[in-house]
Amino acid sequence: MENDLLRWFRETLPAHPRILLGPGDDAAILRLADEANLVATTDMLMDGVDFLLAEHEPERIGRKALAVNLSDLAAMAAQPVAALVSLALPQRGGVALAQRLYAGLTTLAAKHDCPIAGGDTNSWEGPLVISITALGEVPPERRWRRSGAQPGDALLVTGSLGGSILSRQFDFEPRVREALWLADHAMVHAAIDISDGLALDLWRLLEASGCGAIVEESSVPIASAAEELARRDGRPPLDHALCDGEDFELLLAVPPDEAERLLADQPLGVPLIRIGLCTDEGLWLRAPEGELSPLAPHGFQHRLDP
Amino acid sequence: MENDLLRWFRETLPAHPRILLGPGDDAAILRLADEANLVATTDMLMDGVDFLLAEHEPERIGRKALAVNLSDLAAMAAQPVAALVSLALPQRGGVALAQRLYAGLTTLAAKHDCPIAGGDTNSWEGPLVISITALGEVPPERRWRRSGAQPGDALLVTGSLGGSILSRQFDFEPRVREALWLADHAMVHAAIDISDGLALDLWRLLEASGCGAIVEESSVPIASAAEELARRDGRPPLDHALCDGEDFELLLAVPPDEAERLLADQPLGVPLIRIGLCTDEGLWLRAPEGELSPLAPHGFQHRLDP
Numbered sequence: 292m293e294n295d296l297l298r299w300f301r302e303t304l305p306a307h308p309r310i311l312l313g314p315g316d317d318a319a320i321l322r323l324a325d326e327a328n329l330v331a332t333t334d335m336l337m338d339g340v341d342f343l344l345a346e347h348e349p350e351r352i353g354r355k356a357l358a359v360n361l362s363d364l365a366a367m368a369a370q371p372v373a374a375l376v377s378l379a380l381p382q383r384g385g386v387a388l389a390q391r392l393y394a395g396l397t398t399l400a401a402k403h404d405c406p407i408a409g410g411d412t413n414s415w416e417g418p419l420v421i422s423i424t425a426l427g428e429v430p431p432e433r434r435w436r437r438s439g440a441q442p443g444d445a446l447l448v449t450g451s452l453g454g455s456i457l458s459r460q461f462d463f464e465p466r467v468r469e470a471l472w473l474a475d476h477a478m479v480h481a482a483i484d485i486s487d488g489l490a491l492d493l494w495r496l497l498e499a500s501g502c503g504a505i506v507e508e509s510s511v512p513i514a515s516a517a518e519e520l521a522r523r524d525g526r527p528p529l530d531h532a533l534c535d536g537e538d539f540e541l542l543l544a545v546p547p548d549e550a551e552r553l554l555a556d557q558p559l560g561v562p563l564i565r566i567g568l569c570t571d572e573g574l575w576l577r578a579p580e581g582e583l584s585p586l587a588p589h590g591f592q593h594r595l596d597p
Numbered sequence: 598m599e600n601d602l603l604r605w606f607r608e609t610l611p612a613h614p615r616i617l618l619g620p621g622d623d624a625a626i627l628r629l630a631d632e633a634n635l636v637a638t639t640d641m642l643m644d645g646v647d648f649l650l651a652e653h654e655p656e657r658i659g660r661k662a663l664a665v666n667l668s669d670l671a672a673m674a675a676q677p678v679a680a681l682v683s684l685a686l687p688q689r690g691g692v693a694l695a696q697r698l699y700a701g702l703t704t705l706a707a708k709h710d711c712p713i714a715g716g717d718t719n720s721w722e723g724p725l726v727i728s729i730t731a732l733g734e735v736p737p738e739r740r741w742r743r744s745g746a747q748p749g750d751a752l753l754v755t756g757s758l759g760g761s762i763l764s765r766q767f768d769f770e771p772r773v774r775e776a777l778w779l780a781d782h783a784m785v786h787a788a789i790d791i792s793d794g795l796a797l798d799l800w801r802l803l804e805a806s807g808c809g810a811i812v813e814e815s816s817v818p819i820a821s822a823a824e825e826l827a828r829r830d831g832r833p834p835l836d837h838a839l840c841d842g843e844d845f846e847l848l849l850a851v852p853p854d855e856a857e858r859l860l861a862d863q864p865l866g867v868p869l870i871r872i873g874l875c876t877d878e879g880l881w882l883r884a885p886e887g888e889l890s891p892l893a894p895h896g897f898q899h900r901l902d903p
Contacts, residue, residue, distance in 0.1 A: 311634060316743055316805075317672035317790060318638035320735070328617060329635060332624035333717050333730055335683040340721045366623035377641040377728045411639050411728075415646045422683045422717075422728035424639055429626070437622055484623060499622070 307406035309372055319408035321373055327428035329372075332363035338418035342461075349388055350395030351461040353421070357396040359486065360425035361403055361465035362539040366484040368435040368474035369427030371405035371467060378412050379420040392421065403467050433474055440481035440500035444569040445550030449561050450540040452489055453517025453531035460537040469559045470541060477553055481544040488534045488590025489566075492542055494574055495588075500544070503572035506533075506586055509579045512564045514538075533576075534589045544569055613712035615678055625714035627679055633734035636675035640665045644724035648767075655694055656701030657767040659727070663702040665792065666731035667709055667771035668845040672790040674741040674780035675733030677711035677773060684718050685726040698727065709773050739780055746787035746806035750875040751856030755867050756846040758795055759823025759837035766843040775865045776847060783859055787850040794840045794896025795872075798848060800880055801894075806850070809878035812839075812892055815885045818870045820844075839882075840895045850875055 312320040323329060334356070338344045342352045357374060364371055376396065380388055389412060400407055405425065429435075449466055466484070473479055483496045489511070497504055508529060517531035545553065553563055567577075576586040618626040629635060640662070644650045648658045663680060670677055682702065686694055695718060706713055711731065735741075755772055772790070779785055789802045795817070803810055814835060823837035851859065859869055873883070882892040 312742065317669040318636045318675065318731075318733070320673065321635040321637060322737075323629065323635055325632075329627040329629055329678075329732070330624045331627060331679070331681055331714060331730070331732060333681040333683050333715065333728075335685055335717045335719055335726070335728060337685050337719060337721045337723065337726075339723070340719065363623040367626065369624065372635075373637070375637055375639040375730055377639050379641055379643050379726055408637060409639065411641045413641055413643060413646065415643050417643065417645070417723050417726075420641070420643075420685055420723075420726050420728075422639075422641060422726075424637070424681055424730040425624075426635070426637060426732075427624070431628075436618065 310406055310408050319373065319375070321408060321426065323372065323428050326431060328431050330364060330367050330369035330427040330429055331424065332360055333422065333424040334359045334363070335420060335422040337420050344419050347461065349391035353392030353395035354399045355461045356421040356423050357399050357425070358463060358465045359539065360423050361405065361467050362484040362486065364425055364427040365466045365470040365541060366435070366482050367427070367429060368433055368470040368482070369429045370471060371403050372426045372428050373406050373408035374400060374426070375424045376407055376410035377422040378410070379417060380412065380414045381419060382414050382416060385414045388419070403465070435474060435479055435482045437481055437483050437496045437499035440496055440502055440544035440569050442502050442569050442571050443547060444480050444544040445547050445565050446493070446504060446506070446567045446569060447543045447545055447550060447553065448485070448489070448512065448540050448564050448566055449559065451512035451514040452485065452538045452540060453514045453528065453535045454520040455516065455535055455537040457516045457520060459516060463537070463539040465539060466541045469561060472559060476558070477545065478549045479543050479545055483542050485538045485540045485542050487536045489542065490533045490586055491588045491590025496542060496544065497574060503570040503574060504567055505570055505575045505577050505583065506567040507577050510564065510566045512562065533586070536590055616712055616714050625679065625681070627714060627732065629678065629734050632737055634737050636670060636673050636733035636735055637730065638666055638669035639728065639730040640669070641726060641728040643726050650725050653767065655697035659698030659701035660705045661767045662727040662729050663705050663731070664769060664771045665845065666729050667711065667773050668790040668792065670731055670733040671772045671776040671847060672741070672788050673733070673735060674739055674776040674788070675735045676777060677709050678732045678734050679712050679714035680706060680732065681730045682713055682716035683728040684716070685723060686718065686720045687725060688720050688722060691720045694725070709771070741780060741785055741788045743787055743789050743802045743805035746802055746808055746850035746875050748808050748875050748877050749853060750786050750850040751853050751871050752799070752810060752812070752873045752875060753849045753851055753856060753859065753869050754791070754795070754818065754846050754872055755865065755869055757818035757820040758791065758844045758846060759820045759834065759841045760826040761822065761841060761843040763822045763825060765822060769843070769845045771845060772847045775867060778865060782864070783851065784855045785849050785851055789848050791844045791846045791848050793842045795848065796839045796892055797894045797896030802848060802850065803880060809876040809880060810873055811876055811881045811883050811889065812873040813883050816870065816872045818868065839892070842896055
């Protein structure tokens with residue numbers, strides 16, 4: 292199998308000027324831009340947890356496995372450099388499955404100029420596991436972190452939130468281009484990608500920054516999928532927008548003047564929405580009438596018995 | 598769990614000057630040496646395939662998962678920069694298991710100055726999976742590849758071969774320091790780490806280089822574990838040395854003069870042995886009496902039904 296897939300890799304995966312040595316050697320060798328810092332992130336997706344191989348098309352699964360990693364690069368405003376793909380494939384039909392996974396992920400990789408530099412392809416009796424490491428680069432002076440938010444900053448999000456489980460969990464667009472544009476053209480104090488729900492990821496950003504926030508209930512952009520899900524399960528659409536996972540939109544803390552300009556210009560193609568502001572402490576939701584209530588950092592978290 | 602482990606990571610994993618931003622953000626940010634090229638490799642280990650969680654201590658499993666990656670960096674003579682660790686943990690006892698895996702791998706990481714820069718920790722109903730990506734750096738002029746062997750080159754190996762399944766598959770020492778010393782002090786035309794057996798990995802090096810080789814039967818360094826295994830299974834010790842996987846020694850193609858010098862000096866601490874020489878084509882085993890027989894590239898390969 293290794294040889295079949297290696298041959299297929301060599302024939303299929305396009306060469307890229309950043310990859311000095313690619314799939315088929317012991318390791319990949321990559322050229323970064325002069326003085327760039329390296330950004331590295333990894334995510335593992337498992338059948339039965341992050342997708343259902345019996346239900347979801349392998350192309351969408353492969354795409355998602357790369358997309359979640361690209362979203363992490365976007366949260367640091369990093370230019371993708373390359374990705375490494377490790378697979379634990381079921382014995383039966385593994386080669387065909389690998390090819391369909393790759394079909395999905397290489398399409399997304401090409402769109403974001405993120406060549407596949409290598410990986411490790413295995414088979415076993417267990418369920419499908421995909422582990423991808425994405426590598427990116429940032430100029431040393433670029434400092435998008437979770438930790439830079441300041442009281443008074445406006446909180447902005449891209450796109451709309453909630454209900455991703457209905458389909459967007461596979462088809463979301465990692466906000467790589469939007470992040471790179473913002474990093475080049477605007478001042479961003481702190482950033483995170485919303486992977487586990489707005490409330491939880493906002494809480495993480497605030498924890499890292501040592502400040503608080505008020506979220507304006509009426510400003511949270513509710514995705515139509517969140518409305519649809521609310522009709523099905525009877526929970527308020529706002530709950531879904533605040534607490535559903537896998538939106539993979541950007542959450543940004545931006546100085547107020549900069550926020551005004553960006554909100555007026557809407558330079559990204561995707562909507563940029565102000566959902567609230569950073570304060571000294573606490574995490575609050577403000578109702579349209581002005582009443583404040585605590586916003587609990589609920590969202591998606593893997594559970595594990597200690 | 599994420600929070601438990603993140604807290605534990607922050608408290609346990611030492612800071613490192615190369616890691617500008619480490620575990621706990623969306624991605625790690627790493628500083629490479631000026632002008633260095635990035636080397637990236639990834640390996641996934643699975644319960645029931647690469648180890649047996651019911652039999653092997655988690656510390657040894659964690660160590661191995663990092664060691665196989667460091668061995669790939671050694672094959673490129675790359676200085677380790679950092680590693681990323683992804684885990685799919687069984688639900689029950691997952692946190693304790695993660696801590697024992699980390700205990701094994703961080704000890705090895707410290708020895709090779711390879712800090713853990715991040716990862717992804719998950720739990721599921723399936724068996725344990727560990728996927729590690731190791732990042733390294735090489736000066737742009739350093740060109741250890743599989744592909745540079747030339748007819749006339751001496752073939753050298755470090756250490757001794759075969760029988761690793763008895764214990765060394767977990768306890769082998771990745772030849773990082775040896776590779777870095779050789780890269781700084783000697784001319785090496787081609788290199789590979791022997792992960793799937795000497796015969797198969799030599800064949801890979803020859804394929805990449807477009808040449809052949811003769812292996813001297815009497816020169817192959819047979820590990821005592823290969824002798825032990827031979828006593829148990831009745832196969833010749835040489836077979837084990839040629840075809841067993843997981844030795845993780847270095848195989849090098851070196852110009853003959855350079856080889857003479859290295860063999861006389863033995864500068865590595867671990868023995869450096871000449872096992873044969875590169876020729877124009879074919880892969881041959883030479884008996885002590887001089888007779889040549891074809892050496893089949895048999896070794897360990899994952900099997901997968903297409």
